[in-house]
Amino acid sequence: MRKGRDSKCLGSIIFVLVFCFAISALPFASAIQRQKAKIEKHEFGELADGIALYTLTNRNGLEVQISNYGGAVVSVKTPDRAGRMADIVLGYDQPQSYADDTVFFGVLVGRYANRIAKGKFSLKGVEYQLAQNNPPNHLHGGVRGFNKVIWHPREVSRADGAALELSYVSKDGEEGYPGNLSVKVTYILTNANELRIEYSATTDKETIVNLTNHSYFNLAGAGSGSILQHVLRINASRFTPIDKTSIPTGELKMVKGTPFDFTRPTVIGSRIDQADEQLRFGKGYDHNFVLNKKGKELSFAAEVYEPKSGRVLEMWTTEPGVQLYTGNFLDNVHGKAGKFYNKRDAFCLEAQHFPDSPNKPSFPSPVLEPNQRYMQTTVYKFTVRGAGRGR
Structure with missing residues (x-):
């Protein structure tokens, strides 16, 4: 019973x-x-016809705004641990500011991201001279790189979220590069709270390709001040030391015992002002890290945690390297909502082939042949961490 x-x-x-x-x-x-995943088109300034702002929203309420001018990620709005939304990328309110921009806020970079020594490289015995727009070197594709062009936009259907495809044909000889290069970049804001960026390119002539996005992040909110208390982990046991003009020496140096060891979660500002030659050359961190990986699989690259807000940014990529840049050259830049950005108010994690790879045979090759397709995927995943959970 x-x-x-x-x-x-x-x-x-x-x-x-x-x-x-x-x-x-x-x-x-x-x-x-x-809430359903959606994409909306808005007018964006009066710089030129065809420039628009696209708002991608996922079913969780995350929002990303992208312009087809320079392919710029204009804003990324995510919640903190209390659910309060904030824009966590630096940028501008108007396309004219992107046209005048010299610091590459949120834009697509190409044909070759980062630096090429003295703007020179050779393919099959033919030497090419590019603009030395970062004297004495070539930087981020030249005077009118992919960050200064109007991309053709197309809203595309994706099962995993709202998506915007941008396409552009870079003509043979543009900025000194050989070959007609057809490029497509697709931004997807997934319902798993990821900003997924898929790149592809083909050429009709042997050329070099190294594409990336140059978003500046501050997980406490854009314009909120320094990122030196953010906590960073990078999946890299080696980095590429640079000379005084920021060109890699060719060495792959172990990070252990140096200020470049982020193999465990480390406060970004804890060693940034140490008396170290590499930090002096970069005026802080502006270096390529050699990711611990084999092949071109999509793999974990880095994680950043902001203790006060609880926001976490996780990065995955198919690329062999990632450039850590701590906004060392920001100097009272007038940005969105009337805010001003200064030195070390943001960080960049740029997926890439190594700087000056065309002149370093020991580095992974950035050469693209006419019978090949360049493909690259980078994912930024946004989460939050509860208070008291540490690093």
Whole structure:
């Protein structure tokens, strides 16, 4: 008899627990139903016809704005641990500011991201001379790189979220590069709270390609001040030391025992002002890290945590390297919402082939042949971490 009563009591308890769980889940479920992944087009300034701003929203309420001028990521709005939304990338309110920009806020960079020594490289015995727009070197594709062109936009259907495809044909000889290069870049804001960037390119003549996005992040909110208390981990046991003009020496140096060891979570500012030649050359961190990986698989590259807000940025990429840049050259730049950005107010994590790879045979090759397709994927995943969980 007692056994029967116990069974009834147990059944009642299970029913109550299931009922309570179902009731508590209703607000979340209804919120998911209310918000669907979508993309909206808006006017964006008066610089030129065809320039627009596209707002991608996922079903969780995350929002990313992208312009087809320079392929710029204009804003990324994510919640902190209390659910408060903030824009976590630096940028401008108007396309004219992107046209005048010299620091590459959020833009697509190409044909060759980062530096090429003295603007020179050779392919099959033919030497090419590029602009030395970062004297004495070539930087980020030249005077009118991919950050200064109007991309052709197309909204595309993706099962995993809202997506915008941008395409551009770089003509043979543009900025000194050989070959007609057809480029497509697709931004996807997934329902897993990821900004996924997929790149592809083909050429009709042997050339070099190294594409990336140059977003500046501050996980406490754009314009909120220094990022030196952010906590960083990079999946790299080696980095590429540079000379005084920021060109790699060719060495792959172990990070252990140096200020470049981020193999464990480390406060960005804890060693940035040490008396170190490499930090002096870069005026802080502006260096390529050699990711611990084999081949071109999509793999973990880095994670950044901002303790006060709880925001976490995780980066994955198919590329062999990632450039850590700590905004060392920002100097009172007038940005969005009337805010001004200064030195070390943001960080960049740029997926890439190594700087000056065309002149370093020991580095992974950036050469693209006419019968090949360049492909690259980088993912930025946004999460939050609860208070007291440490690093």
